[in-house]
Amino acid sequence: MDAIRRAGAGRRLTAAALGTALLLMAVGCSGDGEGNRQRQEERARGANAGKGAPFWVNPNGSAARQVQAYERQGRRDEAEAIRRIAEQPVGEWIGTSDPEGEARAFTGSAVRADRRALLVLYNIPHRDCGNYSGGGAPDGDAYRAWLEGVTRGIGDRPATVVLEPDAVLHLVDGCTPAEFHEERYALLDEAVTRLKELRNTKVYLDAGNAGWGRPEQIWEPLKRAGVEKADGFAVNVSNFYSTADSIAYGKSLSAKTGGKHFVVDTSRNGNGPYREGDPGERWCNPPGRALGERPTTRTADPLVDAYVWAKRPGESDGTCKGGPKAGQWWPEYALALARASE
Secondary structure, three states, X not given: OOHHHHOOOOOOOHHHHHHHHHHHHHHHHOOOOHHHHHHHHHHHHHHXXXXXXXXXXXXXXXXXXXXXXXXXOOOHHHHHHHHHHHOOOOOEEOOOOOHHHHHHHHHHHHHHOOXXXXXEEOOOOOEHHHOOOOEOOOOHHHHHHHHHHHHHHHOOOOEEEEEOOOOOHHHHOOOOOHHHHHHHHHHHHHHHHHHHOOOOEEEEEXXXXXXXXXXXXXXXXXXXXXXXXXXXXXXXOOOOOOHHHHHHHHHHHHHHOOOOEEEEEOOOEOOOOOOOOOHHHOOOOOOOOEOOOXXXXXXXXXXXXXXXXXXXXXXXXXXXXXXOOOOOEOHHHHHHHHHHOO
């Protein structure tokens, strides 16, 4: 399968679940209770103080823990490099074991820091066509139950949701078998509807990337999936296309979807896409990439609501080029991204 069809596939939920477990401990689920929770909230406020983006910075994320580890080892240069990631808000990918608890923990911590949670929902059945990030809910009923847990966890707290990376794109590019198409359209439409019932939740349905290059083939599927009821769509999730190219792609889609706004994932697009090696593997842990524009709502175009780091820089795309499993923290790759951004 070529790079276009496989773009952005390297994602798993294990790292999100681990980060959430640590977060739940951090807000007082163990130890000295209220005192521990207050200390962690003070730390969270410090991590979020003075940030330009409205999104919450998780003070217990993988990058933050890596900074602490390097500092303990006396590796100050490495710690300062990883801090470029740790100080930015990144997407929290909701896992499957306790979606309500995770969503509540993330959004609650964000509120206490006077910020908005950035969440990524990635559990559609038959996800990623069985590739590195294959899996997802076993069936439609399981997905609906999981989604209901997420919505209960978010409640009225502010959240921005990137909904189901690759789900629509893989309906169009032939990757997802035809017998699953109707169910997927229905589930996506239901997810948009249910999330938009929440008072302070913004929803952006994933719409592929500039490498796809054929917006005339995806705008109607986006409409079937409920984009007209959403706040807009997301482009370049977990990918490397430049911000300029991503905006051009997004604007072409916007023109076909009634002027819908969109967000751009700029987490790793500082040097643009990788152009060497096996075309079918260029999306997976490409070398020489760099962090992109920091998350912000101050963008280059009025149609772009925000630059976001939906993909968590430093997490592997999959077991390619020496990487660990998809979604696992890879400090060497994180260092390379950060240092290339100097």
